[in-house]
Every structure is written in C-alpha cells, then in structure tokens.
Amino acid sequence: MKMAIAKQEVRALSGDEAVAYAVKQSDVDVVAAYPITPQTIIVERFSEYVHNGEVDTEFICVESEHSALTACLAASATGVRTFTASGSAGLALMHEILYVTSGCRAPVVMAIVNRALSAPINIHCDHADSMVERDAGWIQIYVENSQETYDSVIQAFRIAEDPDILLPTMVMLDAFVISHTLESVKVLPDDIVRKFVGTRQIPLVKNHEGKLVPFKLDPENPVTMGPLDLYDYYFEHKRQQEDAMQRASQKIKQIHDEYGEITGRRYGNGLINPYRLEDAEIAAICLGSTAGTAKTVVDQLRAKGVKAGLLRLRAYRPFPAQDVTKVLENVKAIAVMDRSHSFGAYGGPVFHEVRHTLYDAATHPQIVNYVYGLGGRDMPQTLIHEIYKELQKILETKRVKKPVRFIGVRE
Amino acid sequence: MTAKQKGWKELPIAGLCWKPSTEYFTGDWRTFKPMLDEEKCTKCLICYIDCPDVAVKWKPEDEKIEFDYNFCKGCGICANVCPSEAIKMVLE
Amino acid sequence: MMSEWKFTIKDLAEKPELLMAGHRACAGCGPAVVYRQILKAARGPIIATNATGCMEVVSTIYPYTAWSIPWIHTAFENVAANAAGIEAALKVMKKKGKLKHDHVDVIAFAGDGGTYDIGLQALSGAAERGHDFLYVLYDNEAYMNTGIQRSGGTPHGAWTTTSPAGRVIPGKLRYKKPITEIMVAHDIPYVATASPSHWKDLIKKTRKGLEVEGTAFLHVLAPCPRGWRYDTSKTIELAHLAVQTCVFPLWEVVDGEYALSAPSKVIALRPERKKPIREYLKGQGRFRHLFKPEFESVIDDLQNIVDKRWRRLLKKCGMD
Numbered sequence: 001m002k003m004a005i006a007k008q009e010v011r012a013l014s015g016d017e018a019v020a021y022a023v024k025q026s027d028v029d030v031v032a033a034y035p036i037t038p039q040t041i042i043v044e045r046f047s048e049y050v051h052n053g054e055v056d057t058e059f060i061c062v063e064s065e066h067s068a069l070t071a072c073l074a075a076s077a078t079g080v081r082t083f084t085a086s087g088s089a090g091l092a093l094m095h096e097i098l099y100v101t102s103g104c105r106a107p108v109v110m111a112i113v114n115r116a117l118s119a120p121i122n123i124h125c126d127h128a129d130s131m132v133e134r135d136a137g138w139i140q141i142y143v144e145n146s147q148e149t150y151d152s153v154i155q156a157f158r159i160a161e162d163p164d165i166l167l168p169t170m171v172m173l174d175a176f177v178i179s180h181t182l183e184s185v186k187v188l189p190d191d192i193v194r195k196f197v198g199t200r201q202i203p204l205v206k207n208h209e210g211k212l213v214p215f216k217l218d219p220e221n222p223v224t225m226g227p228l229d230l231y232d233y234y235f236e237h238k239r240q241q242e243d244a245m246q247r248a249s250q251k252i253k254q255i256h257d258e259y260g261e262i263t264g265r266r267y268g269n270g271l272i273n274p275y276r277l278e279d280a281e282i283a284a285i286c287l288g289s290t291a292g293t294a295k296t297v298v299d300q301l302r303a304k305g306v307k308a309g310l311l312r313l314r315a316y317r318p319f320p321a322q323d324v325t326k327v328l329e330n331v332k333a334i335a336v337m338d339r340s341h342s343f344g345a346y347g348g349p350v351f352h353e354v355r356h357t358l359y360d361a362a363t364h365p366q367i368v369n370y371v372y373g374l375g376g377r378d379m380p381q382t383l384i385h386e387i388y389k390e391l392q393k394i395l396e397t398k399r400v401k402k403p404v405r406f407i408g409v410r411e
Numbered sequence: 412m413t414a415k416q417k418g419w420k421e422l423p424i425a426g427l428c429w430k431p432s433t434e435y436f437t438g439d440w441r442t443f444k445p446m447l448d449e450e451k452c453t454k455c456l457i458c459y460i461d462c463p464d465v466a467v468k469w470k471p472e473d474e475k476i477e478f479d480y481n482f483c484k485g486c487g488i489c490a491n492v493c494p495s496e497a498i499k500m501v502l503e
Numbered sequence: 504m505m506s507e508w509k510f511t512i513k514d515l516a517e518k519p520e521l522l523m524a525g526h527r528a529c530a531g532c533g534p535a536v537v538y539r540q541i542l543k544a545a546r547g548p549i550i551a552t553n554a555t556g557c558m559e560v561v562s563t564i565y566p567y568t569a570w571s572i573p574w575i576h577t578a579f580e581n582v583a584a585n586a587a588g589i590e591a592a593l594k595v596m597k598k599k600g601k602l603k604h605d606h607v608d609v610i611a612f613a614g615d616g617g618t619y620d621i622g623l624q625a626l627s628g629a630a631e632r633g634h635d636f637l638y639v640l641y642d643n644e645a646y647m648n649t650g651i652q653r654s655g656g657t658p659h660g661a662w663t664t665t666s667p668a669g670r671v672i673p674g675k676l677r678y679k680k681p682i683t684e685i686m687v688a689h690d691i692p693y694v695a696t697a698s699p700s701h702w703k704d705l706i707k708k709t710r711k712g713l714e715v716e717g718t719a720f721l722h723v724l725a726p727c728p729r730g731w732r733y734d735t736s737k738t739i740e741l742a743h744l745a746v747q748t749c750v751f752p753l754w755e756v757v758d759g760e761y762a763l764s765a766p767s768k769v770i771a772l773r774p775e776r777k778k779p780i781r782e783y784l785k786g787q788g789r790f791r792h793l794f795k796p797e798f799e800s801v802i803d804d805l806q807n808i809v810d811k812r813w814r815r816l817l818k819k820c821g822m823d
Contacts (some may be wrong), residue, residue, distance in 0.1 A: 029595040030588065056598055058591040063628030067584035070577055070625070074552065074588030077575050080595060082588075100577045105425040166424065205423045208431045208568045215427070217573035217589065219548030219607055224428040226576035227563030236419035237426050243419070428568035432525030435567050440530060456512040460543075460702045461739050463535035465524035469516035482524040486531035486728075487736030500736070 005264045008186040015146045015178035016041030018185050019085060019111045019171075022153035024049045025193035029080035032060035032071035036090040037123045038179045039113040043085065065090035069097040069108065076106035077225055079216035081157060081200050084108065087175065088115035091129045095136070101168045102137025102241060104225055105215075107160035107200075108168040110138075111153060114288065114339075115175040116375040124376020125175035127287065128340040131349045137241050139169040139248055140317040142287040146183040148267055149173045151259060154193055158255045163203040165248050166215075167241070174289040175376065192262060245318045252315055271320035273312040274327050276302060280309030282391035283328065285354055286337040287313050290372075290379055294337075297384040308388055313350070321357045328358065333366045333394040335387045339373045347371075347404040366394045369404045377408050437464065441485030443500040445478050451497035452476065458489035458498060508546075508710050515543045515706070519571065521551075526569035528561040531735025533725035533742065534641045535561075536699045538612070541639055541723070542572075544709035549608040550574070550589055554582035554617030557648040557727075558641065580621040583629035586611040586636040608713045609636035614725075615656030616646045619680050630689040630718045637712040637719045640682065643727035651730040655680040658750075659808060660801040661789045663730070668792035673801055678808055686720040687756050693719035695755035700743035701766050704753060708764075711755075724751045732788020744783040747776070749813040754820065761819040771822045777813075780806045 013021060019042045023031065033043045043061075050059045058075075062068045065086050072082040086094060091112055101108055112130050116122040130140060139159060143149045152171045160169040173179055188196075202214045205223070213221035229237060249271060256270025267273045275295050277283060284294055291312040301308040311327060313320070328334065336355070338348025345352070351369035358365060370387055373379045386407065394400055423429055452475070459467040459476065466483035469476055478489075490498040521542035528535040534557055551574045553559040559576045562569040577585055590609050596602040613622055618640040626638060645663045646652040653663040659678045662668045666675035687694045692715040697705035705723065712719035726742050728735045745751035746766050753764035763771055770777045781802060784790040793801050817823045 029599075030591045032584075032588065032591070056595060058595045060587055060591055060632065062584065062587070063624060063631070067581060067587070067625050067628055070581040070584035071588035071591065073577055074575060074585040075592035076588075078550070078589050078592035078596075080592040096578055097581070103425065104575075104577065205427055206429055207423075208428045208566075210429075215424070217550050217575060218603075219550060219573060220603065222571055222573045224563055224568035224570050224574050225425060227426055227428050227565045227568060228560045229426045229565040232416065233422065233426070233565050236417070236422050237424075239419040240422070240424055244424075426565055428563060428566055430566045430568070431571075432523050432527075432562070432567045432569035435525040435527075435564075437525060437527060456516055459516050460512055460540060461536055461699065463528055463530075463532045463539070463738075464526070465520050465522070465539065469513065471513070471517060479524065484530035486738070487734070488531055488536070488738055491736040492739050 006188055006192045006262050008188055008263065010184050011187050012182050013146055013150070013185040014041060014180050014182050015149045015173045016113065016180065017045055018146045018150035019153055020045035020049070021187060022150045023083050024055055025188070025190050026154055026157050026197045027081065027194055028057050028083045030058045030060065030072065030075035030082045031084065032062050032068045033084045034062050034065045034068045034086070034090060036087055038115060038175045039085050039087050039090070041179065042111060065093040066097060069094040069101060072108045073097060073101045073104060073106045076108050077104060077217055079200070079202055079214065079218070081161065082108050083110070085111040085113070087113040088117055088129045091133060092117060095133065098133055098136035098138060103237070105166040106168060107166050109153065109156045109160050110168065110170045112170050112172045113175050113179045114172050122375040123175065125177055126339045126374045126376065130170065130172050131340040134317055134349065137167065138317060139167050139252070139315070140172065141169065141315055142172045142313065143178070144289055144291050144312060146178060146181070147185050147265070149178060150185050150187060151263065151265060154197060155255050155259050157197045159248065159252055161200050162251055163201050165244050165251050167244050167248060172288065177289045186263070188263065196259065196262065249315070249318045249320060267314055269323065271315040272323045272327060273314050275310040275312070277309035277311060277327055277331070279307055280331050281307040282333045282388060282395055283309040283311055283331045284335045284337055284384070284387055285311045285313065285350065287316065287339065287350065290337060290339065293379060293381055294384050297381050297388060301388055306388070306392065319353055324354065324357050325361055328365065329361065329363060331365055332363070333391045335391050336367060336369050338369060338371045341371045341374065366398065366400050367403070368394060368400050370407045372407045379408060383408050436481045437484055438481045441483060441503060443485045443487060444480070444503050445483065445487070445489050445498050446501050447476065447478065448497045448499070449475065451495045453495050455494060457492050457494065461488050461492045463488065508707065518543055521545060521570070521572050522562065523569045523571055525567065526562045527564055528557065529729055531728040531738050533699065533727055533738045534558050534643055536738060537641045537723050537725045540699055540702050540705050541709050544706045544713065545608070546710065546713060547606070547608065548604045549610060551610050551612065552576065552582055552585040552589060554613035554622055555579035556614040556617055558612060560648060579617055581625045582611045582613045582617060582622060583626040583638060586638070587629045587632065587634045590634045590636050611636055611638045613640060615640065615642045615644055616654045619655030619682050627689065630686065630691050630720070633717045635716055635718070637709070637721060640720070640722045641725040642722060643725045643730060645730050647727050647730045656682065659805050660793050662792060663789070673792055673798040683722045690759065691718040691720060692716065692758055696722045696751065696753050698724045698742045698746050698751060698753060700739050700746060701753060704764050704766065708755060730789070733786055737786060741783070741786060744778065748778045748780050748783040748809065750780060750783055750809055752813060752816055754816060763820045763822060771817055780809055
C-alpha cells in the first residue's frame with residue numbers, strides 16, 4: 001500500500017531542537033538525561049515540553065550520565081519507550097552501561113552530539129566519543145544535518161524496538177555544526193509520527209517457570225534479567241546480539257523506506273548515502289556533516305569533468321559492508337576520512353573498516369586515509385579539494401605513497 | 412544434571428533465566444545435618460525465619476516443621492537460635 | 504499515618520518464598536537471611552533490583568534464578584538508578600492507564616560496597632529526586648564477593664585482605680562511615696537500621712519503608728561467616744551481639760524524627776545491659792589480632808567510637 005506524502009510544516013530548528021521535537025512527537029515514556037555541552041539544548045527544550053504539559057513523559061533529571069542510561073535501561077526493561085542524549089565525556093561515563101543495555105536487549109534510543117574527548121578539554125566536534133563505542137552492541141547512525149537528525153530519531157525508535165531486533169540505537173549529530181545551527185526542518189504532524197512509531201511491541205519469552213511471558217519486568221509474569229552468565233552460556237548470548245545486528249541492516253533499510261514513503265525524504269538506502277558515485281573513478285568516504293561540504297567539492301570537480309564522487313556512511317553499526325563493496329565497485333581511488341583517531345593504530349577506525357571490507361573487492365582499489373577535524377578543527381572546501389587532488393594523483397600513478405595522513409593540522 | 416546444552420538459537424535472549432533455583436540442590440554441600448527433637452520443639456519457627464536457605468519448612472496441616480535436606484547446607488543457624496534446644500547438628 | 508501491620512511468624516511462614524531455595528549463598532550467609540526476612544514484608548506486586556555483589560551472584564547463576572518476582576541487575580554502582588527507572592516507568596504506565604495494578608512496590612538491594620562506596624552517587628541522586636522505592640543496604644562490612652576487601656562500611660581495626668592485620672598497621676585504620684546519617688541528611692521520609700536477630704523489627708521496618716511515599720532507606724547488618732571469620736552457625740548470634748553492644752543500634756527516623764527501636768531502647772533505659780564491645784569482637788577472626796597486647800588499644804578506640812556514636816544517637820532520640 002502506497003501512502004501519500006504527508007503535509008509537513010517547515011520549522012527553523014537546530015539539530016538539538018530537532019532531536020527534542022522528534023522525541024516529543026514519538027510518545028516517549030521515560031527520558032533520563034544529564035546536561036553536557038553541546039547536547040544541552042535537547043534537554044532544555046524537552047524540559048519545556050514537560051513543564052508546559054505538552055508530553056506525558058516522565059523526565060528524570062539524573063545526577064550523572066551513568067545514571068541517565070541506567071534509568072533508561074531499567075525503564076526500558078519495565079516495558080516502556082525510553083530516550084536519552086549525551087556526548088563526549090558523558091558518553092564515556094556511560095561506557096559500562098552501553099554494554100549492559102545492549103546485553104539486556106533494552107531498546108533505548110540515544111542522541112549523541114559528537115564532541116571531542118578530554119584532555120585537553122574541548123567542546124567541539126569530532127567522532128572520538130562514539131567511535132570508541134562502536135563495539136558496544138548499539139546500532140549507530142550518523143546524520144548529515146538537522147533534517148536528517150529529526151528523521152533519524154523517529155526512525156530509531158522503530159528500529160530499536162522492533163521485536164526481531166531489540167538493540168539500543170544511537171543517532172550521532174556533529175557538535176555545533178549540526179547541534180546549534182538553525183536550519184529549515186520539515187516536520188510531520190504529531191499524529192503521523194505517533195502512528196509511524198506506534199506503541200512498543202513486547203515479544204514473548206520463556207521464563208524460569210516455563211511460561212511464555214512478555215519480555216519485561218511484570219509482577220504477574222516474573223522474569224530474571226541480568227544474571228551471572230559464565231563460560232557455559234555467555235558466548236551464546238553474545239552470538240545472539242550479533243545475529244540481531246546482522247538482521248538490523250535490512251530493518252534499517254525497510255524502516256527508512258517506509259518513512260520515505262510518508263515524507264518523500266530518503267538518505268541513500270538508509271545504510272549508505274552515495275553522491276554522484278555511479279561513474280566515479282575517485283571518491284571520498286565520510287560520516288556526518290562533512291558530507292555537506294564534500295558534496296559541494298564534488299560538484300565543483302564534476303563541473304571540470306573530474307569523475308569524483310562521495311560516499312557517506314549513515315549506518316556505522318551494523319557496518320554496511322556489502323553495500324559499501326557494491327557501490328564502490330568501479331571506484332579506483334578512495335580517500336577515507338576519519339574524524340577521530342586510534343592512537344598507535346594504522347589509520348583511523350573508518351579506514352580500518354573500509355579498507356578491510358574492500359580487501360576482497362575484485363577491483364582492489366587504492367585507499368588512502370585522512371584523519372581530520374579533531375576538536376572541531378574546520379574542514380573547509382580547500383582541504384577537501386586537496387584530498388581529491390591526491391586521489392587524482394593516485395589514480396594516475398596507481399600508487400598510494402603515504403596511506404595514513406593527517407590533514408588540517410599544523411606541522 | 413547436565414543435559415545437552417542449548418545453542419544460541421534456542422536460548423531466550425538477553426540472558427533471561429529459564430530454570431528455577433529449586434531445581435539446583437545444594438544439600439550435598441552439607442557436612443553436618445540438623446536433627447529435630449519433636450518433643451522439645453515448641454513450633455516457635457525462629458529456625459524458619461533465620462534459615463538462609465529456605466530449608467526449614469513449616470507444615471501447617473501437620474503443625475510441625477521439617478528440614479528440606481535437598482537444600483540445607485548444614486550451617487547450624489537453626490540449632491544455634493533454637494530457644495528450646497530442639498535441634499542438634501549431627502555429622503552426615 | 505500508617506496502619507500498624509500485625510503478623511505472627513506463622514503468617515510469614517505461610518507467605519510465598521520470594522527468594523527461593525537453591526540459591527548458592529555460602530552456608531550460614533547473613534545476607535541470605537536478611538533477604539528472606541525483607542521479602543516476607545512484601546505487601547503486593549513488587550519488582551526488585553540488585554547491585555552487583557554476593558547476593559546478585561548467588562541468586563542468579565544462569566540459567567537458574569532464585570527469584571520468584573521480577574528482578575533485574577545491571578551493574579555495581581547504579582542500583583538506585585535502576586530503581587529510579589523502574590519507578591518512572593511504572594508511574595508513566597499508570598498515568599497512561601497501562602498498569603495492571605494499582606501500585607507496584609520497587610525494592611533495591613545493595614551491599615556495603617554498592618552503597619557506601621561506588622553506589623553512593625546514584626543513591627544520593629535518587630533520594631534527592633524522591634523516587635518512590637525502598638533501598639535495602641545489606642551491610643556485611645567488606646567486599647565479600649571479590650574476596651573480603653575493605654569498604655567504607657568496614658569497621659575500625661577489622662582485618663580484610665586490603666586492610667590486613669600487619670605488623671605495623673593492625674587492620675583498617677579508618678572508622679565506619681555513618682551511612683545511615685548521610686541518608687537521614689537527605690531528608691527522605693523513612694530511614695532505619697535493622698538486624699536479622701530482631702526479625703520482627705526488621706520486617707515491620709521493611710513494610711514501613713514500602714508504605715511511605717518517596718525514598719526509604721533501610722540499613723541492615725548482615726554478618727558474613729567467610730569474611731568475618733566465624734562459625735557458620737553464629738550469624739544470628741553475632742547480629743544480636745552487635746545490637747546488645749550498641750555497635751549496631753536499632754533506630755529509625757520518620758520524617759526527620761529520630762526514635763530508638765525497642766531492642767536498643769531497652770539498653771538506653773537500662774544502661775547496665777549494654778555489653779562491652781569485646782564480647783562482640785572476640786567471636787570474630789577478623790578482630791583476632793586486636794587481642795594481642797600491642798594492639799589492644801585499638802579495642803579501646805573502637806569502644807570509644809561506639810560509645811560516642813551511641814551517646815550522639817541517644818541525644819538525637821531525646822534519650823540522653
């Protein structure tokens with residue numbers, strides 16, 4: 001059944017405000033959050049919704065991010081819809097509970113405003129905070145602008161809570177560039193969002209009494225969650241998480257499509273968002289807001305006849321390996337842009353993932369890594385042009401002279 | 412006690428427990444065993460309320476207590492708290 | 504205020520065992536006795552949450568569970584935040600007409616490590632926000648689950664594996680943190696101490712803690728035969744001695760009003776009944792080194808701190 005595109009209102013919203021607005025419309029039961037720059041606008045706006053009686057949500061102003069995620073996890077385990085938001089040090093403080101949340105299969109949704117990690121302390125954008133959490137068993141979606149922020153938060157509830165998935169989901173938006181920049185955002189009417197997210201469906205599981213019971217803390221149907229799980233079963237439970245993660249790829253695409261039917265907005269196939277890649281010989285790969293600038297550069301190069309393209313990874317977990325391989329099958333030289341670094345490693349995390357994925361590609365493209373933009377360092381068009389210039393050189397020489405480079409940092 | 416262990420496709424998700432502890436007997440931990448002298452027992456049930464292991468059973472229909480040796484670990488708290496010295500610990 | 508709940512031990516024996524048999528606590532485990540007694544005070548639908556620790560481990564060794572009520576463990580330092588999340592979820596479910604019950608009690612369990620030390624922040628935050636739940640601290644006075652390391656709840660002079668009875672330093676140097684007073688200072692509606700040696704007092708207090716609206720805190724002494732080094736049969740006897748020596752007096756604070764509970768009130772009225780601390784210490788291997796002549800002064804220190812805190816408590820209860 002095809003749906004008509006819904007009538008949408010244009011609002012001037014920053015990325016943070018877009019998050020708060022999406023959460024407000026998504027019938028969220030419990031929000032627990034702790035303020036951290038530049039996520040604060042999310043919790044401030046949401047507090048206004050609560051204090052003005054615009055939502056039914058129980059909003060817990062916790063005393064730390066650790067408790068924020070814990071409270072969401074426990075509320076989620078009780079069967080309700082939950083949301084939190086953080087970034088940087090706050091996300092790092094949640095680290096322990098990120099694993100517990102995914103291990104408990106609690107579908108918490110979290111917005112991360114990507115910010116550099118201390119020390120020295122810095123409040124601006126890079127992806128170090130969420131990159132270190134890539135192994136925590138959460139679905140990770142990186143967005144490009146405020147509009148996509150709004151759209152992705154709404155989709156995240158559907159993805160996370162899908163009874164076949166039950167994985168917590170984080171939506172990443174770049175500090176300030178997205179979080180604090182006012183954009184025209186098309187928002188759906190409340191009832192359409194509510195219908196799209198629906199009410200949380202709780203699957204049935206077998207409990208210790210041998211009964212099929214709802215997967216939640218319910219006095220009538222007791223379950224024990226979070227036990228001591230040793231070498232005889234722990235591995236099986238981890239294997240289940242990986243299975244859910246693999247199934248999530250299809251689910252992210254499907255929910256993204258379904259949402260696209262209502263809004264007319266799509267971001268590639270939901271997992272990857274290619275730009276002018278069809279006949280591209282050279283391409284850069286990035287996450288987040290940098291894609292906006294990079295697209296302009298691609299357009300400029302295309303105007304000069306350079307066959308340049310761009311690939312933005314929207315889903316980082318699950319990593320869309322097949323999609324990446326397919327979409328890059330004719331690209332000969334690739335620059336992977338990392339807005340974080342793994343000290344002592346051979347390149348940044350996205351480089352690892354992409355290069356490793358393409359190891360089996362028949363075309364065996366040349367790949368170079370650029371670590372950029374740490375601590376909010378600007379990534380202007382001129383620097384992205386430099387990257388594409390290097391790609392053209394690699395294309396000619398068929399050689400990557402120096403596979404791992406830092407760009408935008410003073411010598 | 413150990414049947415063929417279930418694989419990840421069969422197990423409930425999230426490490427949800429699927430067996431009651433009452434299927435796990437701790438009685439074989441015991442070295443000393445509580446024995447009740449029913450003559451002396453006043454049925455005050457202090458032993459019941461102070462047992463860590465739910466191993467003292469109150470049988471209201473018979474008006475008496477019984478030890479559940481499937482679970483009793485032989486700690487001796489019951490004998491120690493009994494005000495009428497109706498419980499003795501004896502070597503298994 | 505609250506209607507007094509009257510019960511006999513036989514009434515309790517006919518109530519279901521919410522912590523079932525077959526858990527793997529050590530023989531003579533004080534915390535297991537405490538849990539059983541606490542859970543006998545349940546008044547209806549209830550959800551429990553547990554900090555990491557002995558009782559979490561021994562009651563839920565996968566695939567087995569000793570819990571016949573819904574129960575969740577997430578981590579060590581956050582059990583109060585678990586309770587906050589559960590309570591918030593129940594509240595919003597009720598608001599939306601999705602809760603099957605009129606009310607569901609929430610109870611959080613943590614040991615001394617999870618309360619005095621690593622869990623204090625989450626507990627303080629939850630108490631300040633006033634979530635409606637009962638927090639039960641089962642205090643066995645060290646990190647027993649990891650092998651008897653000292654905590655903020657370990658008493659002065661006690662041997663632990665991180666406060667060994669050395670040639671120079673005889674056990675733990677610092678005094679036991681007054682955690683109950685810290686919780687009183689949060690101005691929550693109900694704070695009390697209890698001991699499994701006085702089961703009726705403990706169960707009544709648990710019920711009160713469940714009944715009050717807002718955060719309630721119950722501090723329960725829970726002797727540990729492994730960590731305290733005593734014979735497994737003496738768990739209740741030692742808990743009793745802790746009360747009789749005023750090492751662990753029984754009292755409660757209802758809406759800021761202090762009151763001694765009967766077993767300690769008797770001692771306040773008849774001070775000659777207060778036993779010297781040596782009687783409590785001598786049965787425990789963790790204090791054995793203090794009886795060497797060179798360390799006997801530590802026993803005097805301990806007696807002094809117990810007396811000082813007891814006098815302070817009497818004053819607060821208007822019984823000085």
